[in-house]
Every structure is written in structure tokens, then in C-alpha cells.
Amino acid sequence: MGSELTSGAAAILCALEAAGITALFVNLGSDHPAFLAAFASNKHNIQIFTSPNEMNALSAASGFAQITGKPAGVLVHVECGTQGLAGAIHNVSKGRIPVMIFAGTVPITMEGEMRGSRNEYIHWIQDVPDQRAIVRQYMKYEHEIRSPHNAIQIVLRALQFCMTEPKGPTYLIASRETLEADTHLPSTKPSQKPELNMAVEPIGLSPASIEYLAHALVQAENPLIVTSYCGRSAAGFDALKSLAQLLAIPVHENAPIYNNFPTTSFLHQGHQWNGGGQLLALAEADLVLVVDADVPWIGAQSRPKDEARVFHLDSDPLKDSTTLWSLPCEKRWRAESSLALTQLLSFITDKALISDSVKATIASRTSKLEERFLARQNRLQTAEVPPSDGSVTVPFVMSRLREACSGISIVGLNESTTNLGNVADHLRHEKPLSLIGSGGGALGWYSGAAVGAYMALQSQGRDDLLVAFTGDGTWLFGVPSCAYWMAKRYNTPFLTIIWNNGGWASPKNACLRIHDQLSTESNLSEKFGVSLSPSPSFGKIAEGAGGAWWAVIEKANEVESSLREAIRIVREEKRCALLEVKIKTI
Structure with missing residues (x-):
């Protein structure tokens, strides 16, 4: 030709x-x-x-x-x-x-x-x-x-x-x-x-490194894996799950960009962003394997003990674009996590490293972790009970969303800022790529990302319910007039759940962490300039831009019916739906 x-x-x-x-x-x-x-x-x-x-x-x-x-x-x-x-x-x-x-x-x-x-x-x-x-x-x-x-x-x-x-x-x-x-x-x-002219093939660990790390993991009494984005691929998610299950290693997600581990597993130690105090599993760990994490912990609130062995496995171990960063550790490797974790799994299995004494340690660790998991689940369930005054909380809404979506696969986009943890803890997701974040700190990602993510799901022949979780301030950053127009034009319907707390809680919280003496003053949100009162008509904006259906939820008894109708609108009418959930004002 x-x-x-x-x-x-x-x-x-x-x-x-x-x-x-x-x-x-x-x-x-x-x-x-x-x-x-x-x-x-x-x-x-x-x-x-x-x-x-x-x-x-x-x-x-x-x-x-x-x-x-x-x-x-x-x-x-x-x-x-x-x-x-x-x-x-x-x-x-x-x-x-x-x-x-x-x-x-x-x-x-x-x-x-x-x-x-x-x-x-x-x-x-x-x-x-x-x-x-x-x-x-x-x-x-x-x-x-x-x-x-x-x-x-x-x-x-x-x-x-x-x-x-x-x-x-x-x-x-x-x-x-x-x-x-x-x-x-x-x-x-x-x-x-x-x-x-293809990209460079992903690399794993050298044979010597595999042997070194495998023996360290098997010999540890209280190992812990910490990750933020190992779950960016299904292969990474599955490899981490398999290795953790083999050795009963607990997994903690710190500031996760993707969901990295089944939250219904007794090995899951929860999520942490800002606050939360010292993580028990991190405090007692004698070995910590950091896998694909930008902020494995914030030293001012949670850290491993000084004598703990720390290893770092990452596609970006030096954090090339971050000027101030440090993670003192025994060994550090640049490797693709799904490959490296699969290598470790194979080595431990092929070399029969799990001796009778190791099996006893694993059994003891399993018993302890199962007991802690049940206690944590009880705490989460307690948090999901609505207040006696009929007001609405994020955990309660998440519990009702799970119920309303029984049998429906959810892909969540989590840009909930001060409620990131509440969404992640209470969604109870088990599959890879079922809860993702922006990867950075510039708010307003959720709206365009929902359009693109829906297109991606369509290209894979999937029928997941796409849910964007966001705060009221973040919702405005997302240029909703554009995003909902795109969703209508390209037939990419998604559900938006806005946690309306009346303003930007993050800068207020940042101030009070340093200037706690201000916490007793009244009307702080107005004084700080972080109030969004009066609230915009979020639903009307979405309706005007893209024909979205919307509802405002102020009481707990409104949650279930509103969720079910919103889900029906998205899945049957193929329109965007928006739920403005009024929670405690900052």
C-alpha cells in the first residue's frame, strides 16, 4: 500500500x-x-x-x-x-x-x-x-x-x-x-x-532480595504490611491478598489512593489519613513492609517502634517529585509490586519455608487478629446507628447504601476530604478497583473522573453503579456545570453523594491542630472564612446542567427511600442522581 x-x-x-x-x-x-x-x-x-x-x-x-x-x-x-x-x-x-x-x-x-x-x-x-x-x-x-x-x-x-x-x-x-x-x-x-517502542517492562526483585525478604517475613512474630496504591491493578490487589493470607500478615491502608485489600478480611487493619492516633498494629510490629506508599505513617501521630525492621518495596521508592521525604529502612527496592509480591509468594511456597514453628506463630497471630477484627467490626456497626435525634451521619448513610446496593457492584470515587475514612471504613468493599481517589490534593477531581470512569467501565462491558462521594466545598471545585453536562451528552450517569457540613472542614481542622486554644471560640467557621453558608442549591445546579435528579436528606428516616430512588434513576433512567446529605455543621 x-x-x-x-x-x-x-x-x-x-x-x-x-x-x-x-x-x-x-x-x-x-x-x-x-x-x-x-x-x-x-x-x-x-x-x-x-x-x-x-x-x-x-x-x-x-x-x-x-x-x-x-x-x-x-x-x-x-x-x-x-x-x-x-x-x-x-x-x-x-x-x-x-x-x-x-x-x-x-x-x-x-x-x-x-x-x-x-x-x-x-x-x-x-x-x-x-x-x-x-x-x-x-x-x-x-x-x-x-x-x-x-x-x-x-x-x-x-x-x-x-x-x-x-x-x-x-x-x-x-x-x-x-x-x-x-x-x-x-x-x-x-x-x-x-x-x-513500548514502555520499559516492569521489574521484580532479584533472587537474593526475594530470599532475604521472604526469610524476614516468615521469621517475624508480628509483621505488618502498609500500602497506599498497591491496588492500582487487580494483579497487585490479588498478589497482596494472597501473600497476606498465606502468612496471616495484617494489612493497613494509609492515605490510600486505591482500595488495596478486602475490608471484610480479618487481616485488614483499616484506613488512616489525618488523625486516629497510634495504630496498634504498627506499634507492636517487629517487621513493617511498606509497599507502594507515599505516606506510610505520620510520625507525629503513629509510628513503628525504633527496633522494628522496616523494608520498602515501591515503584517510586525515592519519591522523585517530593523534595522532603524520608523512610529509614533496612532494605529498599524499586520494583513493580504485583510482580515482587508474587515472587515472594512463590519462593515461600516452593522452598517450604513455613515450618511447624512458623505454622504455630501464624495460628497464634490469626487468633489474635480475628479477635481484634470482630471488635473493630462491632465499633463500626455501633457508629452506623443513627443518633436518637434523627439526624444523619456518614456511617449510617454508608450502611444504608450497602443495603440498597445488595447484589449490585459499586465503584466508588472517594473525594470526601474529612470523611474519607468514614466512606472507606463503611463501604466494606472486597474487589480491586472498587474505591479510588484522585492521587493528589487538588480537590474537584470527582466530577470529571466519574465521567471518564464510567466510559472505562462501559469499554469493559461492566454495569457497576458509579458513586462519587464528595464534600460540599469539594463539589464546587469540580466545576459541576461542566461535568453534569458531559454526563448527559455522553450518557455516563453516576450517583453523587454530597456530605454537606456547611463549609471546608479541612482548613479549620488544620488550624485547630496547631492553635487548639481557638477551639472554644464561637462562630469559628465564619471567622476563619471557611463557611459555605448559605449553601448553594447543589441539586438545581446539577439539574440545570445535565438534567440530574436530586434530593436533600436532613433526617435519618429519609435516607433509605432517597437512596433507592437515586439508584433507580441512575440504573434504569440512565440519568445522574445527586443526594445532598446534611450532616453536622462545622
């Missing part, structure tokens, strides 16, 4: 499609005529999804990538659209989420020298000295495509960085002239073939 003359923009789309990218979230501008022409040609199979807001676009790509494990693409408008990506840039960077971000630049000629030369006043206004500098510190790779002839090479190189552990975002720019210029496809060059 002969080659075909095409544009630089079309070559980029060709490279993305050949590399397996199926979704491109776009917010278009005057730098994109060549892309629009390529879209109109219908010569590609990439699905184009319009997002009126750039942060929503990147959050949607994030949600898609987090569910599928595959990269998604984002296309935005010059430096303005790049800045419009806002906090989502931070989230995909810190969350190690593979996303390909493209932006045009202003034309590089101004007197008609080339096709695409400047012909609008804005082309001078949007000219900045270093557009890539806006996002450079957050990217694994950033570059400018200066010629259409090597556009495919650069796209494939960016994808290599995206998908090599630790994964993460990349950013490419190109001028209008480059995007408009002609090149020939398909290319026969090896450097432009996706199958010859």
Missing part, C-alpha cells in the same frame, strides 16, 4: 490510535484547525469527547486511565488551556496516572509564510516565553513537536514515559504550522512503529 499525504495533526492521531489510545478529551481553540479537519475526515477510530472545562477534561482522562490501566489523551488550547488544567495536573502527577496531554502554541510565523500563520489578534496575546514551563515540574516528559515528520516518534516516546513505572503524565506542544504541515503515512521507519 502506498503512502498518503496527511497533516501533522492527523499523524499524531494516527500514532495515538496505533498505540492503543481510544479516548481523547478535548477543549478546543484557534491552535487546533488541523485537528478539527482531521476529526472531520473520519479516518481515525479515537473517540473525541468535548469538555467545556480543562480540569474536567484531565480528570475524566484520569478516571478512565485509573480504571483501565491504559493511557487516555487530553487536547487543550495553548498556554491558557494548559493553565486551565489547574489542579488536575498535580493529581495525575502525584497519582502516577498515565495521561497524554497535548496543547497547541501560537503560530510561529506572522506574515503568511506558512499554512497556519497568525491571522487573529489573540495569536500575539497568547505568545509566552516558555509554555512548557507551566507544567514542567509535574511531567515525566515534555517536548515540542517541531516537524510533522517525526511527530509519531515523539508521541511514542511520550507514551513510553507515560507507561513506564512509575507511570505518569506527559505534555507535548506543537505550533499551528507544524500541525498543518504535510507528512506521509504510514511510515515504515522502526522508530515510528508502536510495537517497537
Whole structure:
């Protein structure tokens, strides 16, 4: 077959499609005529999804990538659209989420020298000295495509960085002239073939390291595994579960980005973000294996004893993008956790390391952990009892959600800020990738992520109920007018549960942790500037933007009927539903 003359923009789309990218979230501008022409040609199979807001676009790509494990693409408008990506840039960077971000630049000629030369006043206004500098510190790779002839090479190189552990975002720019210029496809060059330019294969542990760590785990009296994102893949979740079950090792999730372990297992030690005090399992551990964790513990509130042996296994053990970080440990390894944990499991089994004395230790540990698990379950059940005054609490709503979803698989997006733990503790999830977070600290991820995650579930033929948990302040950060419009246009219905406590509790709590003498003062939320009184009409905003059904819950006796109707709306009518749950005001 002969080659075909095409544009630089079309070559980029060709490279993305050949590399397996199926979704491109776009917010278009005057730098994109060549892309629009390529879209109109219908010569590609990439699905184009319009997002009126750039942060929503990147959050949607994030949600898609987090569910599928595959990269998604984002296309935005010059430096303005790049800045419009806002906090989502931070989230995909810190969350190690593979996303390909493209932006045009202003034309590089101004007197008609080339096709695409400047012909609008804005082309001078949007000219900045270093557009890539806006996002450079957050990217694994950033570059400018200066010629259409090597556009495919650069796209494939960016994808290599995206998908090599630790994964993460990349950013490419190109001028209008480059995007408009002609090149020939398909290319026969090896450097432009996706199958010859794949990401680096994940690595496990060396034989010596496997033996060293396996013996340490087997010999420990009170081992503990701490993780935050081992469950970013089903393989990691399953490998951790198998190893922990084999040796009866308790697992604690500290500031988890993904759910990493079945919460219904007696080995599960719960979740911790801020607060909660000293974790008993961490205090008594004689060996701690940290697996894929950015903050395994906060020393000011919980830490292992000084004599405990600490090992660190991580795809990003040095936390390359974090300037102040330290985890003193006996051994530290850079490895892909699902591979490394599977290696450990096989070594322990094949070498018959579980002697009679080890079996006795495991049996004793099992008995103790089962007893603690029952006590913890009782505490959680007690917390789920509604107050006598009929008011509503997060644990109670979560218990009713579980009941209403009996037989229905849930995928939760947890951006509940000060109620992150309540959602995670009371959802009682057991399957991998059933509760995920943004990966970072820029609030407003939930809304776009819900759209992208739903698309990902659809692509896998799944019918899970998608539930976004968020606070009232965080809900506003999510640019809901855009997100619910996208959900309606692309038929991606999800349930939103807003924990309305009347403001931003996180900054208030942060202040009181340092200035506790202020806790006795009245009307603090107003004085601090964190009050959201009067509350916006959340439901009306969602209804106006995307036709969402909504209800406000103020009393415990309203919860069950509202949940069941919301679930029916999402699953049968294929519309978004929103429940505003009024909890104790900050």
C-alpha cells in the first residue's frame, strides 16, 4: 500500500490510535484547525469527547486511565488551556496516572509564510516565553513537536514515559504550522512503529532480595504490611491478598489512593489519613513492609517502634517529585509490586519455608487478629446507628447504601476530604478497583473522573453503579456545570453523594491542630472564612446542567427511600442522581 499525504495533526492521531489510545478529551481553540479537519475526515477510530472545562477534561482522562490501566489523551488550547488544567495536573502527577496531554502554541510565523500563520489578534496575546514551563515540574516528559515528520516518534516516546513505572503524565506542544504541515503515512521507519517502542517492562526483585525478604517475613512474630496504591491493578490487589493470607500478615491502608485489600478480611487493619492516633498494629510490629506508599505513617501521630525492621518495596521508592521525604529502612527496592509480591509468594511456597514453628506463630497471630477484627467490626456497626435525634451521619448513610446496593457492584470515587475514612471504613468493599481517589490534593477531581470512569467501565462491558462521594466545598471545585453536562451528552450517569457540613472542614481542622486554644471560640467557621453558608442549591445546579435528579436528606428516616430512588434513576433512567446529605455543621 502506498503512502498518503496527511497533516501533522492527523499523524499524531494516527500514532495515538496505533498505540492503543481510544479516548481523547478535548477543549478546543484557534491552535487546533488541523485537528478539527482531521476529526472531520473520519479516518481515525479515537473517540473525541468535548469538555467545556480543562480540569474536567484531565480528570475524566484520569478516571478512565485509573480504571483501565491504559493511557487516555487530553487536547487543550495553548498556554491558557494548559493553565486551565489547574489542579488536575498535580493529581495525575502525584497519582502516577498515565495521561497524554497535548496543547497547541501560537503560530510561529506572522506574515503568511506558512499554512497556519497568525491571522487573529489573540495569536500575539497568547505568545509566552516558555509554555512548557507551566507544567514542567509535574511531567515525566515534555517536548515540542517541531516537524510533522517525526511527530509519531515523539508521541511514542511520550507514551513510553507515560507507561513506564512509575507511570505518569506527559505534555507535548506543537505550533499551528507544524500541525498543518504535510507528512506521509504510514511510515515504515522502526522508530515510528508502536510495537517497537513500548514502555520499559516492569521489574521484580532479584533472587537474593526475594530470599532475604521472604526469610524476614516468615521469621517475624508480628509483621505488618502498609500500602497506599498497591491496588492500582487487580494483579497487585490479588498478589497482596494472597501473600497476606498465606502468612496471616495484617494489612493497613494509609492515605490510600486505591482500595488495596478486602475490608471484610480479618487481616485488614483499616484506613488512616489525618488523625486516629497510634495504630496498634504498627506499634507492636517487629517487621513493617511498606509497599507502594507515599505516606506510610505520620510520625507525629503513629509510628513503628525504633527496633522494628522496616523494608520498602515501591515503584517510586525515592519519591522523585517530593523534595522532603524520608523512610529509614533496612532494605529498599524499586520494583513493580504485583510482580515482587508474587515472587515472594512463590519462593515461600516452593522452598517450604513455613515450618511447624512458623505454622504455630501464624495460628497464634490469626487468633489474635480475628479477635481484634470482630471488635473493630462491632465499633463500626455501633457508629452506623443513627443518633436518637434523627439526624444523619456518614456511617449510617454508608450502611444504608450497602443495603440498597445488595447484589449490585459499586465503584466508588472517594473525594470526601474529612470523611474519607468514614466512606472507606463503611463501604466494606472486597474487589480491586472498587474505591479510588484522585492521587493528589487538588480537590474537584470527582466530577470529571466519574465521567471518564464510567466510559472505562462501559469499554469493559461492566454495569457497576458509579458513586462519587464528595464534600460540599469539594463539589464546587469540580466545576459541576461542566461535568453534569458531559454526563448527559455522553450518557455516563453516576450517583453523587454530597456530605454537606456547611463549609471546608479541612482548613479549620488544620488550624485547630496547631492553635487548639481557638477551639472554644464561637462562630469559628465564619471567622476563619471557611463557611459555605448559605449553601448553594447543589441539586438545581446539577439539574440545570445535565438534567440530574436530586434530593436533600436532613433526617435519618429519609435516607433509605432517597437512596433507592437515586439508584433507580441512575440504573434504569440512565440519568445522574445527586443526594445532598446534611450532616453536622462545622
